[in-house]
Amino acid sequence: MARSEPITFHVPASAANVGPGYGILGIALDLPLHVTIEARTDGKILIERRDAALLSAEDRRHDPVLRGLRVGAERFDVSLAKGVNLVIDGTIPRGTGLGTISAGYAAGLGAAARLSRQKWTPGQILDQLVPLGGDPAHGAASLLGGLCTAVPIGIDKGQIVNHHLLQLPIHGSWQFVVLLPDVAVGTADSKRVLPPTLPHGVANRTAGRVVGLLHALQNGDEDLLRACIRDETHVPYRRTLYTGLEATLHAAVEAGAAGATICGHGPSLLALTTDENRTKVIARAMVEAQKKVGRRSTPLVLQVAHYGALPMLQDAIR
Numbered sequence: 001m002a003r004s005e006p007i008t009f010h011v012p013a014s015a016a017n018v019g020p021g022y023g024i025l026g027i028a029l030d031l032p033l034h035v036t037i038e039a040r041t042d043g044k045i046l047i048e049r050r051d052a053a054l055l056s057a058e059d060r061r062h063d064p065v066l067r068g069l070r071v072g073a074e075r076f077d078v079s080l081a082k083g084v085n086l087v088i089d090g091t092i093p094r095g096t097g098l099g100t101i102s103a104g105y106a107a108g109l110g111a112a113a114r115l116s117r118q119k120w121t122p123g124q125i126l127d128q129l130v131p132l133g134g135d136p137a138h139g140a141a142s143l144l145g146g147l148c149t150a151v152p153i154g155i156d157k158g159q160i161v162n163h164h165l166l167q168l169p170i171h172g173s174w175q176f177v178v179l180l181p182d183v184a185v186g187t188a189d190s191k192r193v194l195p196p197t198l199p200h201g202v203a204n205r206t207a208g209r210v211v212g213l214l215h216a217l218q219n220g221d222e223d224l225l226r227a228c229i230r231d232e233t234h235v236p237y238r239r240t241l242y243t244g245l246e247a248t249l250h251a252a253v254e255a256g257a258a259g260a261t262i263c264g265h266g267p268s269l270l271a272l273t274t275d276e277n278r279t280k281v282i283a284r285a286m287v288e289a290q291k292k293v294g295r296r297s298t299p300l301v302l303q304v305a306h307y308g309a310l311p312m313l314q315d316a317i318r
Helices: 053-057 064-075 100-115 122-132 136-144 187-192 200-219 222-228 245-254 276-291
Strands: 007-016 025-039 045-049 084-090 147-156 159-168 175-181 259-262 269-273 297-302
Touching (some): 025 297, 064 122, 084 100, 100 122, 122 136, 122 159, 136 147, 136 159, 159 200, 200 222, 245 259, 245 269, 269 276
Antiparallel strands (some): 025 147
16 A cells, blocks of 8 residues: 555445436435545555444454455555554445445545556446445446446357446425335345246337436426336336335325435335425325335435446546
8 A cells, every 4th residue: 555645535336227327327325334544564455444333342353444445455455554544434224225335345445546657537436346246236326426327238058248337317396205124135045936927018118218207307297207107027026025115106196206215235215205294294204105005214315426436437447
């Protein structure tokens, strides 16, 4: 690690798999993970987690930030021989569908990218994040911020081998109501309910809706978003993951949301509106819907985060 001064940056939470954008569409949300990386001289690589007390009892060797840093250092020729100290602080709740794990990998990879003198692209960074276990859509938003798509452009024996990241404009009026139900849904469980194949017609409709959804997000078009956020690839199969999910999405729309869907792999739910005055009403309706099935939940009202783990694109070596 050649630099002696501390490096501090922020990695956002994210909403991914938004509606028909399964596996490709991510939106960075202003709920940050704060990262400070400092050089050491004793050869030790230490990590201090202040973002979640439970992490103090876990094996730090499996920490996603540390794993991302090690992989990034190897891939982009960054020497860690003298040691490094990582301090992580933040507010991204774990196990909710807000991209906590991908944000951790992005933080470590972002540190390595900032230290590297090699040429790199955001797509190359994402291609290190996904094999670690990160989600491409969450990862894209964590790395770049804003509205992002992770475009799969290489396939080898049925497996995606690389991605191209696109950072697209998003209208500043969008408000995001995220509901965190008091229920645990593992990523593996949320994937297990998905069918191995889909009808051919679904592909055509999904592609069109993704294009429409991106246009709606870029232009603040609630009517178009309402029409295009409908999904046939993953949401219908996940509506039974826990009691009250379907009713809560319906309650959000009835309360004035332009659209509502599952956030990431769940269990959190996402509602969108361009009217700041509607957010409390929407949040209250979603909480009440969960209460009716005997479940507590926590609402968050968030805005787009225009920052990511990587340096600004104009400063990056492309």
